[in-house]
Amino acid sequence: MRMLIDWLDSRTGCRQLCREALFENIPGGARWRYVWGSTLVFTLLIQFITGMALWMAYSPSAQTAWESVYFIQYEMAGGWFLRGLHHYTAQVMQVLLILHLMQILIDGAYKAPREINFWFGVLLLLLIMGLSLTGYLLPWDQKGFWATQVATNIAGITPVIGPDIQRLLIGGAGYGHHTLTRFFAIHAGVLPAMIVALVIGHIYLFRRHGITPKKPLKRPNGLFWPDQVLRDSVACLAVLAAIILLIFINGGAHLGAPADPSEPYSAARPEWYFLFLFQFLKYFPGGLELWGAIYIPTILLGIIFLMPFIGKWRRGHAFNIVLAWFLLAAVAVLTWLALAEDRANPTYIAAVKEAEENAERAKVLSRSDTGIPAEGAASLLRNDPFVQGPQLFAMNCASCHTYDGHNGRGILPEDEPSAADLHGFATREWIAGLLDPEQVDSLHYFGGSAFKDGEMSRFVKRRISRYSEEEHEKLAEVIMAVSAEAELPGQKEIDERDIEAIERGRQHLLRGDAIWCIDCHRYREKGELGDAPDLTGYGSHEWLAGIITNPEHERFYGETNDRMPAFGVDRTLSPREIDILANWLRGDWYEEE
Amino acid sequence: MCSPDPPPPRRNFLKQSLALFAGGVVTLVPAASGLFFFLGPLRRKETSNDAVHVTSLNALPNDGVPRKFNVTADRTDAWNKFKEARIGAIYLRRTGERDVHAFNVTCPHAGCFVDYQPERESYLCPCHNSLFTIEGEIASPDSPSPRGLDSLAVEIRNESEVWVEFQNFLPGQTAKIIRS
Numbered sequence: 001m002r003m004l005i006d007w008l009d010s011r012t013g014c015r016q017l018c019r020e021a022l023f024e025n026i027p028g029g030a031r032w033r034y035v036w037g038s039t040l041v042f043t044l045l046i047q048f049i050t051g052m053a054l055w056m057a058y059s060p061s062a063q064t065a066w067e068s069v070y071f072i073q074y075e076m077a078g079g080w081f082l083r084g085l086h087h088y089t090a091q092v093m094q095v096l097l098i099l100h101l102m103q104i105l106i107d108g109a110y111k112a113p114r115e116i117n118f119w120f121g122v123l124l125l126l127l128i129m130g131l132s133l134t135g136y137l138l139p140w141d142q143k144g145f146w147a148t149q150v151a152t153n154i155a156g157i158t159p160v161i162g163p164d165i166q167r168l169l170i171g172g173a174g175y176g177h178h179t180l181t182r183f184f185a186i187h188a189g190v191l192p193a194m195i196v197a198l199v200i201g202h203i204y205l206f207r208r209h210g211i212t213p214k215k216p217l218k219r220p221n222g223l224f225w226p227d228q229v230l231r232d233s234v235a236c237l238a239v240l241a242a243i244i245l246l247i248f249i250n251g252g253a254h255l256g257a258p259a260d261p262s263e264p265y266s267a268a269r270p271e272w273y274f275l276f277l278f279q280f281l282k283y284f285p286g287g288l289e290l291w292g293a294i295y296i297p298t299i300l301l302g303i304i305f306l307m308p309f310i311g312k313w314r315r316g317h318a319f320n321i322v323l324a325w326f327l328l329a330a331v332a333v334l335t336w337l338a339l340a341e342d343r344a345n346p347t348y349i350a351a352v353k354e355a356e357e358n359a360e361r362a363k364v365l366s367r368s369d370t371g372i373p374a375e376g377a378a379s380l381l382r383n384d385p386f387v388q389g390p391q392l393f394a395m396n397c398a399s400c401h402t403y404d405g406h407n408g409r410g411i412l413p414e415d416e417p418s419a420a421d422l423h424g425f426a427t428r429e430w431i432a433g434l435l436d437p438e439q440v441d442s443l444h445y446f447g448g449s450a451f452k453d454g455e456m457s458r459f460v461k462r463r464i465s466r467y468s469e470e471e472h473e474k475l476a477e478v479i480m481a482v483s484a485e486a487e488l489p490g491q492k493e494i495d496e497r498d499i500e501a502i503e504r505g506r507q508h509l510l511r512g513d514a515i516w517c518i519d520c521h522r523y524r525e526k527g528e529l530g531d532a533p534d535l536t537g538y539g540s541h542e543w544l545a546g547i548i549t550n551p552e553h554e555r556f557y558g559e560t561n562d563r564m565p566a567f568g569v570d571r572t573l574s575p576r577e578i579d580i581l582a583n584w585l586r587g588d589w590y591e592e593e
Numbered sequence: 594m595c596s597p598d599p600p601p602p603r604r605n606f607l608k609q610s611l612a613l614f615a616g617g618v619v620t621l622v623p624a625a626s627g628l629f630f631f632l633g634p635l636r637r638k639e640t641s642n643d644a645v646h647v648t649s650l651n652a653l654p655n656d657g658v659p660r661k662f663n664v665t666a667d668r669t670d671a672w673n674k675f676k677e678a679r680i681g682a683i684y685l686r687r688t689g690e691r692d693v694h695a696f697n698v699t700c701p702h703a704g705c706f707v708d709y710q711p712e713r714e715s716y717l718c719p720c721h722n723s724l725f726t727i728e729g730e731i732a733s734p735d736s737p738s739p740r741g742l743d744s745l746a747v748e749i750r751n752e753s754e755v756w757v758e759f760q761n762f763l764p765g766q767t768a769k770i771i772r773s
Contacts, residue, residue: 005594018595046623053627057671064672071672077636078629085623223597226608233615240619371674 020207022225028213029220030227033107036100037206038232039239043093044199046243047131050086051188058138060184062177063376065140066258070366070377073255084247087254090132092243094273097125098328105307105324108317109212115308117205120198122304127195129273134187136271140180141256142355146268148183149175154281154293175261257358258378266351269342276334279341300327361387364592383576389584392577396567397422400448418448419564425585426486426539431479437465450562455520456532463516471515474508478515481505486539490587509535529554544582548573640773644748644756647683651753653693659684659709659716659727661698664759681759683745684709684716686727695745695757696729702738704764716742739767 009015026034057076059068072079101121104110110118137148156166171178222228247253257263270278277297284292303310303323310316342348358381365380366372373379381387390408398407404423406412421444424430433439440460441452451457467475484495484502495502508515509523518527523535534555537543546553549568552561567573573581583589645666653660662685668678682698684707696716700707705720715732716725724732729742746758761772 015595019597022595023597042619045620049623049627053630056631067672075672076630077633078626082626082630085626226605226612229616230608230612233612233619236619237615240622244622366672369674371669372672374673374675 022223022229024207024210024224024228026211026213026222026224026228028211028217029222030224030231032231032235033103034211034228035232035235036096036103039096039235040093040100041199041203042232042236043089043096043239044195046085046089046240047093048192050082050089051192053082054086055188060138060180062140062180062259063374065138065180066255067366067372067377069139069141069255070363070372073252074363074367080252081247084250084252085243088243088246088250090135091246091271091273092239093128094132096239097128101125102324102328105320107212107214108311110308110320111212111311111317112308114205114209114212117202117209118308119305120202120205122301124195124198124202127191127198131187131191131195132271132273134183134191137180137183138187139255140259141359142259142263142265143254143256143268145175145259145261146265147270150268150278151270157290158294159290255359255363256355257362257381258376260378260382263381265355267348267355272335272339275338276331279334279338358387365590368590368592370590383580384589385580385583386589388577388580389589392573392581393422393584396573397581400563416448417443419562420445420449422585425544426483426488427491428479428483431483432476435460435464435475435479437461451560454560474505474513474515477501477505478508478517479505481509482535482538485535485537486543486586488539488586488588530558533557539586541579541582541586541588544585545578548578548581637773640760640771642758642760644746644758645680646750646754647757648685648755649753650687650691650693650749650755653685653687653755655687655689657686657688657727658711659686659696661709664757666759681761682706683757683759684742685747685755685757691749693747693749693755694729695747696742697745697759697761699743699761699764700738701740701743701762701764701766701769707742739765740769743769 005015054072057068057072057079059065069083073083074080104118104121133148133151137144152166152169155169156162158165167173169179169182170176171182269275277293280296281289281292307320311320361384362377362381365384366377390403393401393403393408394411397403398413400417400419402413402417402421402423404421420434434445437460439445441447441457446452446454446457464475480495480498481502482505483491484505487495506524509517510526512518512526517523517535520532521527521535522529527535533547534543545568547556550566551557551564552559552566557564565572568575568578645664647662647664662683663679664681664683665677666680668675668680684696684698686694686696688694698706700718700720700723702718702721702723705718707716707718707723707725709715710717714727716727716729717723718725718738721737723736723738725736725738725742726732729744731738731741743760743762745760748756748758750756763770763772
């Protein structure tokens with residue numbers, strides 16, 4: 001063994017290297033307060049390893065970024081843990097950076113001859129924050145997308161060079177393919193290379209000048225190995241434990257809904273360690289935002305760079321420490337304020353809730369049998385009736401109609417509705433309610449419209465109210481038959497189960513025995529169009545699409561149409577939007593088993 | 594490897610062991626996590642083998658001449674599901690009323706597409722000149738292919754539909770091993 005090492009040593013000089021690396025003399029002995037630098041090297045190592053592993057599965061394009069991260073997180077073995085390590089190590093690093101900086105300042109390790117090393121350290125701090133900023137965009141989810149929009153817009157208001165910097169960052173005039181490719185190259189290539197170079201320089205300079213111990217020395221000198229290494233590795237163990245705890249408490253790293261520039265997102269926030277900047281900007285009204293965003297941070301950074309010179313005098317050193325504590329306190333207060341204001345903001349809370357629901361829905365659709373199409377997962381949400389239906393309803397229908405009493409999105413109307421409540425439209429319960437003398441002219445059905453005292457309303461109130469028990473039985477079967485025309489997915493089972501009753505109901509309608517619907521309505525081969533909506537295919541997809549497109553068609557309300565616009569004829573709604581609304585009203589959306 | 598001067602006191606052994614252990618653990622956790630993830634492709638997935646509809650008997654004259662057909666099926670590629678994607682190609686050869694043979698076009702040597710040469714009534718691979726008979730057997734001792742063309746199971750459904758159990762096999766092996 002000794003011969004082998006002798007051979008290696010004569011070729012490489014490894015013994016000397018080993019001695020220099022391991023047996024650095026530590027005046028005053030090894031101390032716990034010196035561990036932070038090593039924990040930073042450790043966390044950087046975690047990021048390199050986990051980053052490269054993730055790189056094996058991540059795809060930086062607008063159609064595949066979210067999709068590949070979703071796949072890593074939910075489909076690949078061990079992916080959630082790997083991504084969790086990468087995400088939470090980044091968070092923990094921000095804290096370690098501050099601890100390391102504070103120790104350096106307090107112990108005066110930034111003063112001559114260590115000025116350049118201090119500057120290397122501050123640069124490393126900025127570069128690592130740059131890694132966090134670029135990394136946040138890479139999953140291409142709504143949160144990262146919109147938060148980075150803000151960040152690049154802020155870069156864009158820098159005087160003189162701002163717009164050019166913004167164009168260089170986002171790869172053009174607006175966000176797109178090249179934004180992601182650029183951010184990824186910066187995140188995985190440019191910044192790591194710069195950081196490696198600076199860390200090598202940082203460690204070299206640190207070893208050159210040695211530890212800055214507290215004078216007078218109270219304990220005997222120590223050696224790096226094993227005394228300091230022991231403390232360093234125990235600290236790294238604690239850091240790793242904290243990271244793993246964070247992974248399990250949070251259920252892994254978060255993934256929002258796929259980024260969609262056309263989909264509003266009111267829950268955009270930067271990561272918690274940038275919240276202080278976010279909060280700070282709120283205090284600068286229009287015209288002064290340059291001060292909050294660029295000038296003041298730059299001046300403060302400048303002072304930090306000058307600290308080695310300020311610290312030459314004892315008062316200067318005291319000033320540096322006071323300033324450092326003050327800035328730390330300010331950052332903490334601003335962060336707390338940002339969180340407190342959000343917690344008290346109902347609009348923000350609602351936006352976060354909706355964002356979570358959309359994120360969950362995107363994942364449900366992604367793991368369905370149809371899976372993610374080639375154009376990416378954003379299209380899944382864009383075409384999903386469950387997500388888009390309420391939005392379209394709220395925007396186009398809720399000025400007259402209601403949905404379960406609200407506008408489709410939970411907001412109650414201010415005025416009385418002037419058209420029927422469409423929740424459960426064409427279900428047996430809904431039709432039974434329409435045919436109930438107590439309900440037909442209520443606001444739930446015709447009460448707010450011109451049909452309040454129309455022929456149907458009168459028929460229900462005068463005739464149906466006098467139905468015998470036998471006629472009511474027939475009516476129940478007719479209701480089942482008309483409802484069955486819709487072929488509602490949610491009613492499939494009971495429609496199949498009651499097929500005989502439905503068949504009887506159909507016969508009642510066709511024969512017109514005691515139940516006289518076909519006097520006004522058309523039903524299959526009986527009755528006429530023009531006086532009342534067609535009962536053939538009532539509530540089916542094509543029927544609903546038809547009435548939304550043109551309620552004045554003779555198949556529906558014809559000339560008696562109250563105020564409902566012809567959305568398809570006027571082109572207010574596209575065929576795709578009408579299709580989505582029809583599906584949503586029928587409860588026809590994907591549901592997981 | 595190297596030691597300090599003067600030699601250290603005895604309780605150093607405990608410190609050194611603890612330092613090594615702690616250092617080992619903290620390095621191992623992320624390294625193992627990364628390695629486990631990286632080695633994911635080695636874990637075999639269950640490949641379902643459903644037959645795929647390729648063509649109809651009407652497109653296959655009963656003359657024993659091999660013809661190339663594309664095979665389309667639903668395909669899953671990581672996070673994407675593609676409908677009607679091209680997953681490969683086969684030669685179909687009809688030798689009877691309902692007698693159809695299928696070969697994967699992939700040469701078992703190194704994976705190139707094999708051509709059928711009507712004038713020689715045999716298959717020739719353009720990459721390294723492997724020659725196969727019309728029955729798919731190795732035709733010449735100079736052929737570098739370790740085995741003959743890979744045959745696939747054929748079913749005739751509903752009187753005239755030609756369904757094939759499409760599979761890919763590992764090249765460069767004497768045995769026919771399914772690629773999964």
